[in-house]
Amino acid sequence: MPLNSIRVLDLSRLLPGPYCTMLLADFGAEVIKVEEPVKGDYAREYEPKLDKNSAMFHSLNRNKKSICLDLKTTEGKDTFLKMAEDADVVVESFRPGVMERLGLGYETLRRINPRLVYCAVTGFGQTGPYANKPGHDINYLSYAGLLNLMGEKDGKPVVPASQIADIGGGALPAAVGILLALFEREKSGKGQFVDVSMMDGVISWLQTLLPDYLATEKAPGRGEQMLDGGRACYAVYETKDERFIAVGALEPKFWEAFCHVIGRSDFIPLLEAPLHEQYRLKYEIQTIISQKTLEEWVMLFSEVEACVSPVLTFEEMVKHPQVAAREMIQSVKHSGLGSVKQIGIPIKLSETPVKIETQAPKLGEHTNELKPEKN
Template identity: 85%
Template sequence: MPLKSVRVLDLSRLLPGPYCTMLLADFGAEVIKVEEPSKGDYARAYEPKLDDDSAMFHSLNRNKKSVCLDLKSPEGKHEFLKMAEEADVVVESFRPGVMERLGLGYETLKSVNPRLIYCAVTGYGQTGPYADKPGHDINYLSFAGLLNLMGEKDGKPVVPAAQIADIGGGALPAAVGILLALLEREKSGKGQFVDVSMMDGVISWLQTLLPDYLSANTVPKRGEEMLNGGRACYAVYETKDERFIAVGALEPKFWKNFCEVIGRRDFIPLLEAPLHEQYRLKYEIQVIMSEKTLAEWLELFSDVEACVSPVLTFEEMIEHPQVAAREMIRTVNHAVLGSVKQIGIPIKLSETPGEIYSQAPKLGEHTHELKAGNRT
């Protein structure tokens, strides 16, 4: 596995940091969760639980090990420093300054291991007037200007069901940053500090909206842009049986096919009609879509390239043949729970694929094994 020789000390909790280190662990990195005694990662306590730990914890922390250390005690600090001497990467998600106050900041760890890569995943980054402020996914989306553009034109902003800032703005850039630093270390022999801000990450996602504003002062509006509900060709419609169908017929060839299937060839020239005309189109298409069930529409579109898809439930998604073919829902064996379904690995490498090779650790399960005096 490509990261087999990489040792990661993971001090992060909940979602962003653990998702980042899960990706590394899936490809062979030895990820050691350094957890507070008695409580550990807060995600352990979430509901629903599979055993003593939550289903979410089991998913995010597969392939990892757990060590309990009290980093506020002299003994815990000493043990962590000894572990850092032999580590390649440290990942933490505390607010800036917390690790320094513990006496375990980057400069201290760098002094005992100059090759160490230290990644801090925070809401606002290590610098700037908001660096010390608390926040959650919704706050980073709101500061980045993305939340303002999510939802219907005349409604309030809609909170996304998945954590865009935590994963897309934080965990994924952190994983990329760590891999870049590991690659650069092969040349220089030196580690470095990887500063990841979830708000920065969200701003970097605004590639279809922000460049127009920066270059021409074009102000995007909720529900009026091409990709956020402003066009009839890129929208969600309700069917006769109160299900929903997603239409992404952005290109003229797909729009033409879509219009032909719904029996409205007169709509074909209106792909890029003005906004008021788009509203009329959406209303008329909704009336048409209400005449048939989701299954009936899917049958009509089954052999037509129009970028039309059902809005699936989780129950339907996990049974979908494309999901099965890509192994995005995996059944793994757990020593106590037996067969457990988990989310699969999204990165497919042809020669060194990722694996789910061990279950999430119990709190402190590997403490004795991995303490400095016990390691071989």
Template identity: 75%
Template sequence: MPLKNTRVLDLTRLLPGPYCSMLLADFGAEVIKIEDPKMGDYARHYEPKLDEDSTLFHSLNRNKKSVCLNLKSEDGKADFLEIVAKADVVVESFRPGVMERLGLDYEKLKNVNPGLVYCAITGYGQTGPYANKPGHDINYLSYAGLLNLMGEKEGRPVIPATQIADIGGGAFPAALGILLALMEREKSGEGQFVDISMLDGVISWLQTALPNYLSHNTTVNRGEQMLAGGLAAYAVYETKDGRFLSVGALEPKFWEAFCLAIERSDFIPLLEAPLQEQYRLNYEIQTIISEKTLSEWLSIFSDIEACVTPVLSFEEMTEDPQVIARGMIQTVKHVTLGETKQISTPIKLSKTPGDIRSHAPKLGEHTTEFMKEMGILKK
């Protein structure tokens, strides 16, 4: 596998860090979760549970090993330093200064292992006036200006149903940063510090909105952005049976096909009409869509290329033929639970694909085995 013989020490908890290290583990990295002996990763204790740990923990921590160390004790710190000497990567998600107070910051660790790649995932990064502020996904979206754009015109901002900052702004950039640093190490033999700010990551996602402001100082209000309420061709409509149809007919050929399918050819010239006209268009299309059920509309659009799709529930998504064909939901065997279902990796490699090889570890499951392998006597 691409990351075989790459050892990652993962000190992170909850979502962003574990998602990052999961991506690495899925492609062969040996990921060692360094957990506190008493509490472990907080995500273990969430509900609902499978066996002893939460479903979230099972999903994020497959292919990993759990080793318990008390990093606040002198023995635990000494053991950690010995492990670091034989590692390639350290990932942590504490607030800036925590690792330094433990005596285990990057400067200390690189003296032990100059080739170490050290990645810190934080809300605001290692520098700036907010560096030491606490925060969660909603806070990073707010500071980035993204939350202000989400929702309907004249309504309140709408919180997204998935954690954009944690995963898109934190986990994925962290995984990429680690891989880039490992590639550079192949040339120089030296590791480096990877500073990931979830706020930075979210700002970098604003490619369809922020450049307009930066170049022309134009501000778009909530519900007026082209791809967030400003175009009738890019919207969600309710059907007769209370279901929803999403329309993404942005290009003229798709818009024309859509207009002909709903029998309103007079709408065709209005694809890029002014905003107020778009609102009128949206209202009229909604009136038309509400005349038929979702099933009836899907039948009408089944052979028409207009970028029209149903809004699916989880139950429908997991049974969708495209999702099944891509293997995005996998059934894996668990030693105590039997068969369980997991979300697969979205990264498809033709030669060295990712794989779910083992279930999430119990707290401290690999401590004794790993310490023996490292040549460290148990204290």
């Protein structure tokens, strides 16, 4: 396993930090969840539950261990400091200053372990006037300017169903930052502080929108861009049976094939038509798409390269042959529940393939095993 010599102390809760450490655990790192006694990670309490813990908790915390420590007590702090002496990575998602007030901040930990990589995942980062502000995914999207561009032209901004800032802006950059710091440590022998802001991460995702504004100072409008549903060739259309198809016919060859299938070859020259013409095209295409069911359109496009796909439900997605071939839904053995279905691992390595080895830990399950002996 690529990371089987790496020990991670994970103080994070809920989604961003645990997703980051899940990636590390999946690839062999020994990830130890350091949880407060009694309640532990708040995500344990979410519904629906599989046993005493939520389905989401089981998914995010597979391949990990759990130890209970009260970091507000001298004993808890001393135990954590002792564990940090041999750790490679610490991950936390508190607001800036919390770990320092506990006496467990980066400067303290680096003195006892100069090789330690310390990663803090926060909403706004460790610096700046908003560093100590609270927030959630929707707030980071709004400050980054992305939420303003999500939705139809004349509608209000649409909240995404999955957490873009938490995972894309926080968890993934954190995992990359940790791996970069570990890689650099091989050369210098020193660890470092990895400062990840979820708002920063979202801004960095705006590669198809923000560079144009920075160059022209012309603000983009909601529902008016190439990839946000403003163009007829890149949009969602409703079928006769109140289902939907997604059309991504951006390139001329795909657009041409799409137009032939819907019987409107006269639309082919209008791929790059002005915005007002795009609205007319979308209206006319919607009229055509609404004349057949989803299954009928899927059959018509099945042998045509036009980048057209059905908008699947979860029930359909988990049974899809491509999802099955990529093992993105896996059945995992659980000592108390039998077989549990979980989300698979998205990174496939040819020489060191990985799998889900162990179930999510019970609260404090490994406390006795992992707690250092007193001198």
